Amino acid sequence: MTTRRDFLAEMGASTAAVRLAGIGSILTGSIAANAQSSRPITMVVGFPPGGGPDLVARALAERGRRELNQPIVVENKTGAGGRIALDWLRNQAADGSAFCLTPAAMLASYPHVYKKLSYNPGDFDPVCKICHYHVCVVTRSDAPFSTLKEFVAWAKATKKGTFGVPSRGSGTDFIGNLLSNAEGLGLEPVLYRGGPQLTQAVLGGEVDLAINLSSNFIELAKAGKVKILAVSTAARSSFSPSVPTLAELGYRDLVFEESIGIVAKKGTPEKAVLRMQEAMHKAMEDAIVRSALQTLEHRPDFRAAKQYGEDLAAASERYRTFVQKTNFQPLD
Known part of the structure; x- marks a missing residue:
């Protein structure tokens, strides 16, 4: 059973995320000025168009594109309760060209409830939390x-x-x-x-x-x-x-509220992760994005990588309790 300490270790929230917090001085000036490529960034979502995660991703992608001076393309890779999207990300190059926007359950609950999971939380680095629903x-x-x-x-x-x-x-x-x-x-x-x-x-x-x-x-x-x-x-x-x-x-x-956040493949360069984190932070300040979240009845709650990793660890503990209380039988 995954514990909070195990989860933090797997997500790298106590190591990689801390490093992220200390490299803010690496990037100066506008994010757009640091854009390295006009190649689109893929933001994958594990649920169909029109659902909450998809709409959040699309609102952020438009504003984030302007911040990064680089296209962000939202792709829906649906099925298996959101697992397919994370499995896809796990198999991409760790070069900052791909991210996944996902509810916390896919990282915090699934390790407790699936006998065989094609990924584990340690395959990803937290980038930032976006909101609660x-x-x-x-x-x-x-x-x-x-x-x-x-x-x-x-x-x-x-x-x-x-x-x-x-x-x-x-x-x-x-x-x-x-x-x-x-x-x-x-x-x-x-x-x-x-x-x-x-x-x-x-x-x-x-x-x-x-x-x-x-x-x-x-x-x-x-x-x-x-x-x-x-x-x-x-x-x-x-x-x-x-x-x-x-x-x-x-x-x-x-009583239940769930977070939606963004993760990168483990080993994605710190600069690329921080760049996306800052772009999303600025996007969250945009009136159109906040209006979109309001319309979706989502509560904005931006958190940087370290805090997001800690929140995911706390969510993992909550799900472990759910598993125990329901005597939930592991899924294939």
């Missing part, structure tokens, strides 16, 4: 229940119930499992390739609940096509103040 539990508008309490009663009475998630072993999956365990429901998890596919599934009645980033359901909820039953924030979200939290509904273990 929360998740929500939704159902279609014509479902035979309108609150989470009503869903629990319905599931117990009918002895059935399913919840859809975009990745097994992620925070969304653990929320569904912990809810199921707390109520003795035996809910069946159903995996989808990404947020857009999961959204269509819940709209079409393929699953009773969908658990995913709130950004996938904002407009649908406004249009009355889905009902948001609960959110995972500690206190009611300012984005959805009328929606109860899972904690206030009695599920105190289900």
Whole structure:
């Protein structure tokens, strides 16, 4: 089982990230003045176009391009709950031409839940954290229940119930499992390739609940096509103040916020990592980028490499606890 100390060692947060913090004086002047090539930088995302991570990457890529004076091309390499993108990055040259924007689960949870993982956290160097997001539990508008309490009663009475998630072993999956365990429901998890596919599934009645980033359901909820039953924030979200939290509904273990950040292949030159880190930091100050995050109901929380590595280590501990509480069986 990966511990916090193991995770920090694997990610290099106590070594490589510290070195990053000390080389700020290497780069002077504007980032654009230090651009080394007009060759595009690839920003890979493990989820389909239109989902939260994809939209965050595209907002950052446009502003980052201007900071770097170099194109940033977002590529979606989907499947396996985000693992394919990280596996792709692991096999690229460590030359600063490729990065991955990913939720923390792919680095912090998957080492705990997969028997065989094609990568490990030590294959990557943290670059920076971008933001936090929360998740929500939704159902279609014509479902035979309108609150989470009503869903629990319905599931117990009918002895059935399913919840859809975009990745097994992620925070969304653990929320569904912990809810199921707390109520003795035996809910069946159903995996989808990404947020857009999961959204269509819940709209079409393929699953009773969908658990995913709130950004996938904002407009649908406004249009009355889905009902948001609960959110995972500690206190009611300012984005959805009328929606109860899972904690206030009695599920105190289900307070959950996840980070999205950027990593590079292990061994990428310090200068290239710092250059991207600074470009993303400046991009985060742009009004258009912040507006995009606001629209997605993501909370900006930029952290440099060392802090991001420490946050990933803390997330790894949180997921280890989830695994223990749910008696989660390792995945192939």
